[in-house]
Amino acid sequence: MKRNRQSSKNQQTIQVWTLEQARSLLPYLTSIIDSMREARLESQAHATRAVKLEAKHGRPKRDQILEIADEKLKAKEADERFQKAQEELQQLDVYCIHAIQGLALIPFVNEDQLAWFIFDRFDQDPLRFWRYHLDPVDVKHPLETMQQKATVVEEGTGLA
Numbered sequence: 001m002k003r004n005r006q007s008s009k010n011q012q013t014i015q016v017w018t019l020e021q022a023r024s025l026l027p028y029l030t031s032i033i034d035s036m037r038e039a040r041l042e043s044q045a046h047a048t049r050a051v052k053l054e055a056k057h058g059r060p061k062r063d064q065i066l067e068i069a070d071e072k073l074k075a076k077e078a079d080e081r082f083q084k085a086q087e088e089l090q091q092l093d094v095y096c097i098h099a100i101q102g103l104a105l106i107p108f109v110n111e112d113q114l115a116w117f118i119f120d121r122f123d124q125d126p127l128r129f130w131r132y133h134l135d136p137v138d139v140k141h142p143l144e145t146m147q148q149k150a151t152v153v154e155e156g157t158g159l160a
Contacts, residue, residue, distance in 0.1 A: 014093040016107045019143070022117050022127060029094060029104065033121050036085040036099040043078035046071045094119075110146045117143075 017025070050071035053064060060068070082099070089096055089104065096104045102121025107114060114133040118140060119126050129140035 014107050016093075016109050016114075017117070018108065019117070019127070022106045022108070022119075025092070025094075025106070026119075026126060029089075029106075029119060030121060030126070032085050032088055033096065033099065033102050033104055033119070036082055036089075036096055037102060037121070039078045039082035039085065040099045043075045043082065046075035046078060050075065115146070 050068050053060075053068045053071065056064070086096060094104055094106050102119075104119040104121075105116040106119055106127075107116055108130070109115065110130070110132070116131055116133065117127050118129040118131060120128070128143060130143060130146055131139050131141060
């Protein structure tokens with residue numbers, strides 16, 4: 001009888017942050033999230049403009065064809081800038097959940113469980129809330145409710 005074993009290929013090691021480390025990351029994180037937001041909004045604007053130009057009735061003239069191609073190119077370039085900024089975040093093991101709203105998740109450990117600081121770019125205090133990994137997406141706990149001592153994760157636990 002074969003047993004289902006979870007192979008090491010399915011496990012991913014991520015960097016976890018303390019609250020102090022996460023707070024020191026805020027200026028850099030804000031800059032990256034702003035870049036992602038700007039790129040996403042620009043991409044959407046150019047893509048929308050291209051769709052509207054294509055939807056015009058009648059046979060397009062040369063200038064209109066060039067304008068459509070230019071809008072599509074600008075949308076693609078903005079998407080590439082977005083991807084580059086997203087890769088920067090992923091190198092830090094920080095995950096953008098909504099670029100336009102300025103929301104990102106920063107991993108940490110609370111009571112031996114994976115948890116996430118919720119970064120909100122547009123909140124007066126961008127790190128006011130957190131949630132456990134297994135909590136429903138809309139759950140937000142105030143920072144004051146988390147375990148006071150930062151948990152140091154040891155190698156080999158799968159959370160380091």
